[in-house]
Amino acid sequence: MAATVTAIAAVEERLAELRGGERGEARTQLLDLVVLADDPREAQRMARLLEQLPGNRPSRAIIALAAHGARKLDAAADVVTTPSPSGEGELRCELVTLAAGDDGAALPSLIASLLLPDLPVFLLLRLDPERWEPLVKACWSFASRVVVDSTGERSGLHSLPGLLAREPKRSVTDLSWSKLTGWRELVARLFDPPRATRALARLDQITVTHAGRSQAQARLLAAWILSRTDRHPIVELISEARRDMRSGSLVGVVLTCRKERFEVMRVAEGVAELRTPYLDAQQARLWVPHLPMLVAEELGIYERDESFEAAVAQLAT
């Protein structure tokens, strides 16, 4: 207990010292970000990510590294500064890094005492929530929104139904789902013309091709389509070995509606081709952002995403 108190005091003291340069200026505080990780490399990667966030930067980020065995409690503080988008100001994010052993038992109370008051708290899980259940459960009470990444190996789609069902209810999302935003937009566009909308009622097959082993994005996309249509089509997921793409990224989506094919195919980085029976083939921008952009996007959303929840519910069936 004495060690905890010392750590908090030292961190607060260090943060006050680092804030010295802006003493006297009012700061606008937007949100707290808490990252839970179980791998030191991942914790470091998340710290670097803060410098690259293009928007919605947390006012304070706490990166907590948990270990199962014995480990000395560590705490450190820093301030990450980058130029503002206009170049006229400076963006500041206070960064606190914590590390604790014994399944991270000391971390929740440390984090709770270090959060900036009265701000939304985004809990980014870079560990498997089921393996770290007590830690996640303890942090759940102060989280406003919970973000996981099922494409990575640390977490998977399997944890989503449990997180969505957990009380009290929180806004939960998955970076794999966020990566699909551009794909969902283009798939929806295929069915904008009224004739195509009618064809969707005859959907009998969904084929999703993805790179590498991770099926998370492909399964979520198929589940989303199923949840939006009242059909029971065949779902086929095809894995392709692609050196130019990250594992799990989508390569193409084909929806077959009684012999009519509606396709979105990735043709290059950021570009897809849309093919439908009703229009000439056309290319469109495929928005698949890199990790900092994805995280920044999620940090700008506070509410529950019913489409995502419906897709996850569909996964369970």
Place this chain on the structure above:
Amino acid sequence: MSTNPLRDGMRMSRVPGPGALVIFGASGDLAHRKLLPALYNLALRNMLPSAFALIGVARRDYGGDEGYRKEVRKALESYSRTQPIDDAVFETFARGIYYVSGSFDDPKTYADLKRRLAQADRERGTQGNVVYYLATPPTVFPLVATQLGEAGMSRSRTAMRSLVIEKPFGRDAASARELDGVVRSAFRENQVFRIDHYLGKETVQNILVLRFANGIFEPVWNRNFIDHVQITVAESLGVEGRGRFYEEAGAMRDIVQNHLLQVLSFVAMEPPGSFDVESVRNERAKVLATLRSLGTADVVRGQYDAGFGGGQPVPAYRDEPGVDPHSLTETYVAARLAVDNWRWAEVPFYVRTGKRLAKRVSEVAIQFKRVPHLPFSYAAAEQLEPNVLVLRIQPNEGIALRFGAKVPSTRTQIRTVNMDFDYDTAFATQPAEAYETLLVDALRGDATNFIRIDAVMDAWRVVDPALHAWQNEGGAPHLYAAGSWGPDAADDLLARDGRRWRRP
């Protein structure tokens, strides 16, 4: 609306539906500097539908679609806020660009346009939805609207047809009424989108959020707590080669009648019951309807003389190219406006705008009344200023609050301090350009941020008496040195009420 079930719950829900945008005046300055970059940046942010086509119409011959696409690329390289141009995005965007070369008074131009719209529908799936954008000189507005009507292109039973008209909408109430008559012979009022790009600015739209999404402001947003309001739209530049245009317009028509009165309507409006199009526009229009018309005693006009801009000597307005050496055109206006309703009775709204002023700034300053009794010694509170809430529209978009604070010491001494909120450093995102916001609105058929005809007519009713007096009664504008904050007469306007202009 689409019944596409995949559209429900999309994050990109503000992406417009399928449609074509026709820009009349596609070779002009507005198209090159504002509209084309705005469209490209929307494409870059995935805010344009894939079933989108842009059809440029102008007299100039660019050598067909391909030639105009090259022209668009050049315009983007010069004026887009995002650089360098993304080749993949531009390629996709450019495939939907068509060009019609022809004169606006020639029916053949409209026949060609009709053909190209049908082609765009086939190739891009625009479903017959068309937004016509008049980026032409105002003198051409009636001609194009009439021709579109006569060609049977202004209405459709199955698709959206709308007309976007740039300001100025008329030169006075009479000409605005006349123009409206011509436009309305081809388009219904709900098809007409009168654009004032100030209404697309993030910070102007934020006035409503600040007022109606926060519990602490609205209770004090009235005559009981507010002493007066100052709205400033100041430019540090001169007429920048637009002398001929400016001679016809002047600051009153160019800025006061539209930008300033529209911003004022955001500040003074009542809370709407909901944020649907007509509820918001009704409340804004009601403010303009209750504005008292401007008499000459309540307005000061000025014209810049030689002086300094950015540390360099700059010429007087009358020495600018294209300007009459004896010009009486005002480059500065300051006015005292009154909103005749319960909330704002006896709260003056001071507005000012000018060219070649000390700095470029647009802001709204709400000055609150002083406390009824100050329980501190005069010495302690000598430098205490009234509370002011400043909504900065540009640059450095943000909000500042001025209040008194105790200077840390063993004695009581009060100083005025500013607390500042800055969009740039708070959200770390660059707001969209006003034209981007408004083009999406127009393509979606959302007229909330466009001006209804009754609001236009009331704005003319407010400024017309002053304009007519200046024209009929002679006199000359007060001269002010370039690089200053305007003529002394503008200071006198407020001094008469025991007040003074803020220094932004």
